[in-house]
Amino acid sequence: MANVFSKALWDQRRGIFGWSVGVAAVGVMYAFFYPTMNTPALADFMRYFPQELFTAMGISDFTTAAGYLGSTSYGILGPILFMVFGAALGSRAIAGDEEAGRLDVLLAHPIDRARFLVERAAAMIVALSVAGLTMFLAMVAISDLAQLGTIGAANLAAASAHIVLLGAFFGSLALAVGAATGRRAWAAGAVAAGGVLTYFANTLGPSIEWLAWSRDFSPFHYYSGGQPLRNGFQASDALVLGGATLILVALAALAFRRRDVAI
Amino acid sequence: MSTNVVETHGLAKYYGRRRGLESLDMEVRAGEVYGFLGPNGAGKTTAIRVLLDLIRPTAGRAQVFGQSPRAGGASLRRRIGYLAGDFIVDGGQTSRQLLEHLARLRGGLPNGRIEQHADRLELDLDVRIGSLSRGNRQKLGLVQAFMHQPELLVLDEPTTGLDPLLQQTFLLMASEARDAGQTVLMSSHVLSEVQQSADRVGIVRDGVMVAVESVEGLRNHAVRRVEIRFDEPVAEAEFSALPGVSELSLSGSTLRCRLTGRADTLIKAAARHALESMTIIEPDLEELFMAYYQGEETPQGG
Numbered sequence: 001m002a003n004v005f006s007k008a009l010w011d012q013r014r015g016i017f018g019w020s021v022g023v024a025a026v027g028v029m030y031a032f033f034y035p036t037m038n039t040p041a042l043a044d045f046m047r048y049f050p051q052e053l054f055t056a057m058g059i060s061d062f063t064t065a066a067g068y069l070g071s072t073s074y075g076i077l078g079p080i081l082f083m084v085f086g087a088a089l090g091s092r093a094i095a096g097d098e099e100a101g102r103l104d105v106l107l108a109h110p111i112d113r114a115r116f117l118v119e120r121a122a123a124m125i126v127a128l129s130v131a132g133l134t135m136f137l138a139m140v141a142i143s144d145l146a147q148l149g150t151i152g153a154a155n156l157a158a159a160s161a162h163i164v165l166l167g168a169f170f171g172s173l174a175l176a177v178g179a180a181t182g183r184r185a186w187a188a189g190a191v192a193a194g195g196v197l198t199y200f201a202n203t204l205g206p207s208i209e210w211l212a213w214s215r216d217f218s219p220f221h222y223y224s225g226g227q228p229l230r231n232g233f234q235a236s237d238a239l240v241l242g243g244a245t246l247i248l249v250a251l252a253a254l255a256f257r258r259r260d261v262a263i
Numbered sequence: 264m265s266t267n268v269v270e271t272h273g274l275a276k277y278y279g280r281r282r283g284l285e286s287l288d289m290e291v292r293a294g295e296v297y298g299f300l301g302p303n304g305a306g307k308t309t310a311i312r313v314l315l316d317l318i319r320p321t322a323g324r325a326q327v328f329g330q331s332p333r334a335g336g337a338s339l340r341r342r343i344g345y346l347a348g349d350f351i352v353d354g355g356q357t358s359r360q361l362l363e364h365l366a367r368l369r370g371g372l373p374n375g376r377i378e379q380h381a382d383r384l385e386l387d388l389d390v391r392i393g394s395l396s397r398g399n400r401q402k403l404g405l406v407q408a409f410m411h412q413p414e415l416l417v418l419d420e421p422t423t424g425l426d427p428l429l430q431q432t433f434l435l436m437a438s439e440a441r442d443a444g445q446t447v448l449m450s451s452h453v454l455s456e457v458q459q460s461a462d463r464v465g466i467v468r469d470g471v472m473v474a475v476e477s478v479e480g481l482r483n484h485a486v487r488r489v490e491i492r493f494d495e496p497v498a499e500a501e502f503s504a505l506p507g508v509s510e511l512s513l514s515g516s517t518l519r520c521r522l523t524g525r526a527d528t529l530i531k532a533a534a535r536h537a538l539e540s541m542t543i544i545e546p547d548l549e550e551l552f553m554a555y556y557q558g559e560e561t562p563q564g565g
Contacts, residue, residue: 003367011353101351105407108315109368110341260318263308263349 004106004116008123012089019085020131024138026081030072031139031146037062038147065148066155066229073139074159074229079220082128082163083195086171089127091187093120094256095178103261114253121175121249125168132164151229158233165241166223170195172248180255182262219244266293268415268446269314273323275470276309283309285470286323291448296441298461298478299450300552306470307450308348311419314448315345327415341369344411348419348450350404354393358386358403365407372411380406384432397424409436416440418449422456434460454552466555473555483524485551488544491518494537505529 009016043063046054054071061067069075094117097103107113139156143149148156170191178187202220205211215221222241226234269291276283284306291297301307312318313325316332316339325332330339352361359377366372381388384402392403401424408416416437422430437447438460451457457464458478466474493516502518503511505528511520516539522529526543533541 003364007364011355101349102353104312104317104347105345105350105352105365105404106368107317108340108343108345108347109365110337110370111368112337261312263312263347 002119002122004111004119005123008093008120009126012123012127015088016127016130019081019127020134023078023081023085023131024134026077027073027135028138028142028146030077031069031142031148033072034065034068035147037068038065065150066227069139069148069151069159070224070227070229073135074163074224078135078163079166079223080195082131082167083170083191085131086124086128086167086169087174087188087191089124090121090171090174090176090191091178091184093117093124093175093178094252095182095184095187098178098182098262099184101263104263107261113257117175117179117253117256118249121172121252124171124175125164125245128164128167128171132160132167135163136160155229155232158228161233162223162228162238162241165238165245166219168245169219169241169248172245172252176248176252176255179252180259182259267291267326268293269297269325269327269448271310271313271323271325274310274313274320274325275322276306276313276318277321282306282470283318284313284320287467287470288472289465290475291446292463293446294441294444295462296437296447296449296457296460298454298457298464299448299467300452300454300457300464301450301467302452305467307452307467308419309470310467311345311348311417311448311450314417315340315343342414344408344413344416346404346408346416346418346421348423350400352392352403354391357389357391358395358406359388361392361403362388362407362410366410369411376410377406380410383436384429398426398429401425402429405433405436409440412440412443412445414445416445416447416449418447420451421449422451430456466552468555481551485523487522487526489518489520489522489526489529490542490544491533492516492539492541493518493533494539497536501535502529502532505532 046062062071094103097106107116136157139148139160140153143151143153143156173194174187174191177190178184181187198218199220201211201214202218202225205213205215205218215225219241222234222237226237228234267290269289271287271289274284274287274289287306287310289299289310299307299310309318310325313320314327314332316336319333327335327339328342332339358381362377362381366377377388381402384405386399386402386406390399392400395403401421405418405421408418422433425433437449440447441460441462449457449461454464461478463475463477464481465472466476496516497513497518499511499513502508502520507522507524508529509521509523511518518533520529522543530541
C-alpha cells in the first residue's frame, strides 16, 4: 500500500496540471515558429556567426525539424522547465514540508522514514512523467501543422523520455540535498548551481581543451548528446541519468534516516 | 520486569551547544495518566520527540514498551498516539481527508471511528484545515491522536487553544483512556490543566527532573491557610508547637496560621474548645509549582 505516494500525487494535482500545460504550451509555441524560421534567408544569416557561439547556446541548426526542436523546445527552455519543476518537487518533498513543520505529525506515524522518502520520490518522478507525456502528446498533435513530420512520433517520445529523466535527475538532487540538510533553499541552490555548471560543461566544455573531460559529468550530455530527436531513445544515456537518479534517492534516504527532524 | 511504559535514564539532547535536555530520568507506569510539567523551554518537547524517534538523543537512553524508539521503528510507533506541541498539517485538505490518510498509514480503522471522535469534540470534518481556528485545529490533533485507541498517548500541551468546556472534555477523554487500560503522558506548563486527571506529575526544569509526585502527595505537603473562630479566647501555647503549624497569630478568639501537611493534630487540638467556625483554604498548587520552577527550596517530605 503506497499511501504516501498516492497522497503526494493527489496533493500536487493542481501543480502537476499547471506544469504539464505549461511545458506543453512552451513546446508547442516554439514548434509553431519552425515553418517561419525554416527559410534559406535565416540559414544564410546564421552562417555569419561562428559555430561555437551556437554550440554554446545549445543551438545546432534551424534547417531541419529535429535540429530546430533540439535547439528550442527540447534545447533550452524545455530542459530548464523540467529542471525547475523537478527541483520544486524534490525540494518540497522533505525539506519544504520540514521547514513548514508538517513532517512531525506524519513521521510519528508507523511508517519508516526511508520508505516515506522513497514514496515521495516516486510521486515526483510520476509527476515529471505526466508533464513529459503531456508535452509529447501536444507535440504529436501539432506535428503536421508545424511541419515536424520528419521527426516522427517515436523520436518525439524518445526526446520526451529524456527530458523527464533530466528533470528526475535534478529533482532527486534537490531531494537529496533537502533530505540531508532540511533546508529548501539549499536544495534549490544545489540545483541552480549544478544546473548552470553542468549546462556549460556540456556546451562549452568540448571547445575548451582543459575542460573537455567535464562533459562526461554533465547530465545535459546524457540528455541531448545522443540526439534522441534524430536517433531515437538512447538506452545507455538514459541508464546513466536513471542510475544517477536512483543513487541520489538512495543517498537521500540514508541521510534522512540518520538525522533529527526539525520542527 | 518493570511495568513502565516509558523509561528514560540520563537522557540528554544538545542541539549544537544549545541544551534541549540535560539528564532526564522519567518513568511512566502502565495504565496511568502522567502529567509532564515544566516551564517553557525546560525540555518537555525534546523528551517527547525522542520517544517518537523524531530526534535522537545525545546521551542516555529512552525506552518505550521496553524498546528504544530507534530500534522499535514503525512497529513501535503503531502503538503510540501523538499530538505535537505545534500541530501543523497541510491546510489545503479537509480534516476528513487528513484523518483518512493518517488512518491508512496505520493500516486502517473501523468504519465510523473518525466520526465518533470528531463528534465528541464537535469538529466539522468537511472544512478545509487552513480555514480552521486554532482551537479547532487542536481538536483535529486530538482526534488523530486518540482515534486508533493506542496503548500509549503522548500529548504535548494538549489543552492549548481549547476553551474551558473542551478542556473538560479532553480531561474526561484522558481519564477514560486510562480506564480503558491506555497510558497517557501529557505535558503542560500549568498544573491546573492536568491535576484533575493526572495520577502523577513529573516536574522538569532546565532539562532535569526535579520532582515526581502523586497529585495527592503534592497537595498533602502544600501549604494551606487556616482560620479558626473559637467561642472564647484560647492560649497560643496550645497551638504554636503543633507539627506543621507556622505563622500563628491570635486576635481575641480568632486563630490564623499556615499549615503544612496533615491537618489532623491541629483539628484535634482545636476540638478541645468550643468552635464557631473553621476555614481551611485549599492549597495553591500553582504557588508550589512556582517554587519548583524557580528552583527554590522545595517543601519537605515526598
